[in-house]
Amino acid sequence: MADVKIDLKNLKAGGFIKERGKDLFTVRLRVPGGRMSVDRLSKIAAVAQKYGKGFVHLSVRQSIELINISFSDFDAVVAELGEEQQKVASCGARIRVPTACGGCEYNPNGLVDTQKSALEVDEKLFGTVTGHHKFKVGFAGCPFDCPKSAINDVGFQGAIWPELTADDCISCGLCVKSCTEDALSMGEDGKPVFAADKCVYCGDCVKVCPTDAWKSVKKGYSVRIGGKWGRRPLVGTLHATFLPEERVVDFIACVLGWYKEKAEGAGRVRLGDIILREGSASLLDHLRRDFADYVLDQTILPQIIDTQLPLQKQ
Amino acid sequence: METIDLRGVSCPTNFVKAKLALEDIETGTVVEFLLDDGEPVKNVPRSLKADGHKLLGLKETDGHYVLTLEKGED
Numbered sequence: 001m002a003d004v005k006i007d008l009k010n011l012k013a014g015g016f017i018k019e020r021g022k023d024l025f026t027v028r029l030r031v032p033g034g035r036m037s038v039d040r041l042s043k044i045a046a047v048a049q050k051y052g053k054g055f056v057h058l059s060v061r062q063s064i065e066l067i068n069i070s071f072s073d074f075d076a077v078v079a080e081l082g083e084e085q086q087k088v089a090s091c092g093a094r095i096r097v098p099t100a101c102g103g104c105e106y107n108p109n110g111l112v113d114t115q116k117s118a119l120e121v122d123e124k125l126f127g128t129v130t131g132h133h134k135f136k137v138g139f140a141g142c143p144f145d146c147p148k149s150a151i152n153d154v155g156f157q158g159a160i161w162p163e164l165t166a167d168d169c170i171s172c173g174l175c176v177k178s179c180t181e182d183a184l185s186m187g188e189d190g191k192p193v194f195a196a197d198k199c200v201y202c203g204d205c206v207k208v209c210p211t212d213a214w215k216s217v218k219k220g221y222s223v224r225i226g227g228k229w230g231r232r233p234l235v236g237t238l239h240a241t242f243l244p245e246e247r248v249v250d251f252i253a254c255v256l257g258w259y260k261e262k263a264e265g266a267g268r269v270r271l272g273d274i275i276l277r278e279g280s281a282s283l284l285d286h287l288r289r290d291f292a293d294y295v296l297d298q299t300i301l302p303q304i305i306d307t308q309l310p311l312q313k314q
Numbered sequence: 315m316e317t318i319d320l321r322g323v324s325c326p327t328n329f330v331k332a333k334l335a336l337e338d339i340e341t342g343t344v345v346e347f348l349l350d351d352g353e354p355v356k357n358v359p360r361s362l363k364a365d366g367h368k369l370l371g372l373k374e375t376d377g378h379y380v381l382t383l384e385k386g387e388d
Contacts (some may be wrong), residue, residue, distance in 0.1 A: 108364060172371040177379070178356050208360045210369035 004072045013127040014091035016074065019067070026057070027077060029065040030089040030126070033100035033118030033139070034062030041086035051077055061136075062099050063089055081232050093135075093268070095121075095256070097130040100139040101146050104158070110141030111203050112127035112158035112219060117248050124249045130256065132263040133270045136228070137252060140222075143202045150236040151227040153271045154255050159201035159242060166191050168213035175205035175214055201241075210293060220294070225283065226272035226302030234272035234302040239284060240294040251291060258286045272302040319348045320358070321378055329352050329361050336367070339385050344370065348380045355379045 010016075029044065030305075044064055048056050053068040069077060078088060079149040089097050100118035104110030117139045127136075138152040140161055142159075149155025171190035183198035183204060192205075199220070206214045220242035227236030243251055255271070262282070263274045280299050285297045318335045320328040332347055339345060348353045355372070359381055363369050366386035373380050 108361070143325065170371070172369065173367060174359055174372045177372060178360065180356070204356075204360070208369075210363060 005075075006071065007075050007078075010074060010078050010088070013088070014094065015088040016071075017091055021068070023070050025069050025071050025074075027069050027074075028059065028089040028091065029064045029066065029081070029102055030087040030097050030122070031063050032122035032126075033098050033115045034066075035100075035102075035105075035115055037084075039124055040084045040086050043081065044086060047080050050080075054285075061097065063097065067184050068159060078158035090127050091134075093130050093133050095125045095130065095135045095137065095252075097119070097126060098122055098137040098139060099147050099152075101141050103139075107141060108207070109144055110158065111160050111201075111216075112139075112141055112221065112245055114147075114156075114158065116139045117156065117221075117245055120249055121252060125252060125256075128256065131260050132266065132267050132274075135259070135271065136257065141149070143200045149222075150224045150238065151229050151233070153225070153227065153259075154252050155224040155227055155236055156221040156248065157224070159220060159222045160203040160206065160216040161201060161206050161242065162194070162199070162203065162214050162216040163214050164192060164194065165215065168211050168281060170211055170213075172210060174208045174210065178204045178208045180204070218242050221248065223251065223294075226275045228270045228272050231308065233305045234270075234276075235281075236272065236302055237300050239280075239287065239296060239299055241296065243291065243294045247291070247294075251287075254287055254290055255283070258283055275302055316343075316345045317348065318345060320354065321348050321350050321351075323354075325353050325357050329358050332358060333361060333365070334383055341385050341387055344382060344384050345346045347383065349381055351377070351379065355381075359383075 015028045019026055048066050051064055051069050051073045057065040057067050059065050098118040098121045100114040103114040121137055136145045136152045138148045138149055138155045140147045140157040145157050149157040169191050175192050176184045178185050181198050181200050183195045184192045187193040206216050223243055224236035225239045225260040226234055228234050259271045262278050263269055280301055284295055346379040349358055359369055368384040370384055
């Protein structure tokens with residue numbers, strides 16, 4: 001093995017993770033938003049066949065992980081994956097590969113193009129060193145929130161604001177029946193009455209309306225900040241609404257700026273725990289400088305979910 | 315008017331049955347579908363709209379829903 005040479009710059013962003021066995025590593029692949037061309041999938045299969053031991057692992061954050069890879073094959077694995085532009089992901093205290101649902105191109109529930117957002121964040125922010133701890137970003141296309149926005153450091157969830165043009169309404173009642181949040185009721189004049197405080201911006205009324213009397217007049221992301229899972233979970237809370245898709249990268253960079261500064265000297269601590277320490281107002285004030293139109297006046301702290309309760313019993 | 319009874323049929327079978335029924339109907343013809351409350355009445359109208367049919371109305375009758383629809387272009 002003395003002759004083995006490894007190109008160390010391949011290891012710079014992480015993504016090569018030590019396994020139990022001697023010399024063996026997991027190679028975590030970069031799959032933003034979980035979408036993968038079939039050509040690339042074939043290449044990954046070929047590389048896994050050649051260098052692995054018959055299996056890959058599908059990670060919970062949408063990566064394909066090549067398992068049981070000998071470290072002496074790193075350069076060959078990277079080179080062969082590169083033939084289909086497949087890159088290696090990251091680990092450690094960096095911005096990770098963003099996750100996303102299928103988005104709005106083919107999924108009838110999707111309100112925003114989460115795939116586009118995931119690719120953009122991956123291109124511009126992937127691997128950014130946080131200085132403190134890992135930093136996860138996820139995109140959900142609608143309030144079903146399959147990607148679980150609230151357990152990301154910064155989680156995005158698509159939303160639309162509906163508005164009724166009463167003259168175009170034929171009083172069919174489909175919107176009222178479609179609204180699962182009781183935000184719509186039928187008024188005495190046969191037109192739907194909108195209770196804005198109950199609306200979760202899912203767009204079901206717009207989608208079902210036969211005459212397009214309901215229209216989407218505002219579209220963007222609800223943004224939840226401070227979530228994480230693991231030993232000490234936190235559920236992230238709402239900090240901004242209707243953030244335009246084109247401002248997502250800047251918004252994350254702005255949150256990261258606050259985190260870098262406030263976590264200075266704190267060691268390996270996630271964003272949510274820093275918010276618990278500093279208070280929500282500090283982060284909201286910081287975000288308001290550049291995102292005043294979207295940031296909430298106030299919010300609640302990341303919510304502690306004590307999944308370790310039995311261990312604390314006396 | 316033709317009535318297609320989709321009561322007791324769950325998603326997505328009800329939608330597929332609706333599509334099959336509409337295949338035998340002329341464009342522009344008005345038909346009605348009987349749908350259960352809950353998921354069916356929430357999902358089926360929206361899916362039929364997305365398929366290009368014109369939703370005309372919805373009314374509740376004896377614990378189920380009657381969706382009136384005009385068949386769109388094939």
